[in-house]
Amino acid sequence: MDNAAIDVEQFEGGAAQRLRLSGVWRNTTIDAVLGQLNDLRSDSHTRVEIDISGVSKLDTSGAWLIRRMQLAAAEHGDAKVVGGSEVMRELIAALPEQPEVPPPNLSNRSPVQLVLDPIGRFVIDIWHDVVAMSYVLGSAVRGAQSKEKRGRSASIASVVNQMDHMGVRAVPIILLMSFLIGAIIAQQGAFQLRYFGAEVFVVDLVGILQLREIGVLLTAIMVAGRSGSAITAEIGSMKMREEVDALKVIGLNPIGVLVLPRIIALVIALPLLTVIANFAALYGAAVVTWAYSGITFQVFLSRLHDAVDYTTLAAGLIKAPFMAIVISIVAAVEGMKVGGSAESLGHHVTASVVKSIFVVILMDGLFAMFYAAINF
Template structure:
């Protein structure tokens, strides 16, 4: 459809879009005359180039180019002729161009450069196989190290305080923090509620289904309670927030970097980390534990609902079983992880945001990297916590 339209468009621009050329030998001396006609435009350039290559012939002889029949010429057509003329002149042949009265095609040809300047390239010797294999690995290692240093820098700057104001060492800006808590915490409540409710319900259903074989259906309460409070609650909330708020932080800081807003902050004597990163870090550290609590309640509610409808366990039974199954350490062990997850998400997102370069593509790349890296590190740290708890019998 579109290609058809394109064909039509081509027909419309040039009734018969072709570049014609007729060669005759010069009378009297060694050489030839090219009589050009038709449309010497970019649409006909491929055919014209082929035809010119055919008739290029002897380079040493004289050449007259007659442009009187040309209906239309643009830089593409003129460039092809310019190239042919330069080639002919290089062989010592004389070239003259005659133009129709009132047309400027000859001027156009002579306005073009004789040949294109080659870019100065400074290429070293080609890399050996060893280099080609190990350069990316080494680069990745250096990148990991740079990321770690940048993360420490951001963490350190954040610990130092929000921003340096005259006469004050540091100043918190409550408005910014509350605003960020609203954006990253309060507005995430509905999706976290829904997701956790479903997760709790699904775990309960699967657990009940398997435990039914052993006649131990009531233990599904233990299963859901411990799993959700210790692991799943904080982990899934963190992953959700990494996708939701981590990407937003990277995109915001990254686009500010692209528009030199970060530089503007710097020359005003404000620390970009203090102004931009610190409120977000504080907000995340406050919001993520609270969201985790909400997520836990929603998941337990979902589990209780499924336990009642699928396995016939009443809410009273569910609650009394739950009270026996979990103790304070179960809840604490899960909740302790939440602020760490928040810091990881915030720092990884800020590091990636500050690495954004000048192009839209790099913004997209770093937002992706931010989400992928923070989810990876969140899961890794969760595993480390599990090992630690096992070691200290918590």
């Protein structure tokens, strides 16, 4: 087997250079020219021709070495590969201009870099998510058609179908969870207030806490875990099967077709689920206070009427549509990030739930501070 060889020829008065390659350029034979290549890198010519007509056999390792020669020569002038078969030239041209960058060696980093690097990456990821969420929201509002001035609203059938999945089918678990939460809060509140002879004020505690904070917050968290993960999984699986690309091919906006009905359905369903959760929690609290403290249902309702008003109910319900929008958009963004593997799908479903719950809790805190600032 002939080893790889390079014959250097100068022309155009030394301004140009022709490299005639010959022999077998494979992984087992290219070691013979590595030293010569290092010497050639120090040369600078305005034009370099790499003639591969003498190369008898070529594999990826040899093609990559020739590609590196071409890129190194191109830094000083024009460099091109000539001669040889079309298959060889296509193999060389198909190689990337830059090799894959190996992961950084963390052992050489200072403690400050080790601390700041993940923080910086986290901030950049947050910014990318904000940009992606803005894009998804804008594309969803634009409508299903991909052309301007041809947008249309979401299909009513799609919205109703999503409301059935996200709202109606979530009622049983919301009822059970809220009933138990209301019962637990009432029992713990009555137990602590008993020492002060003020057990009746547990009604105030449960009513205000449930209607303003706990009702919408826990319902949104349940919806984020149940419906948010479903949105990510549905869109992600469509992305894996290239159905999203198919929508683009037929002239539809995938965000408008897939995301907008889910946003509308969740904006309608979450406030209704919050109302159901409030009723269930108050009923659970009434049952526990009757059994634990002897507070009758009539006394419970009378005290509840005095403790809460319409602003208390509105304070919780106002949050629901905003939380619904955030949950659906975060889920859609994570669904659009899914790659071609099942591992990627599982990773983004998990990220969707975690991010949605975090943003929901953050929004609840911001609303609480806003309500306090305006004395609402």
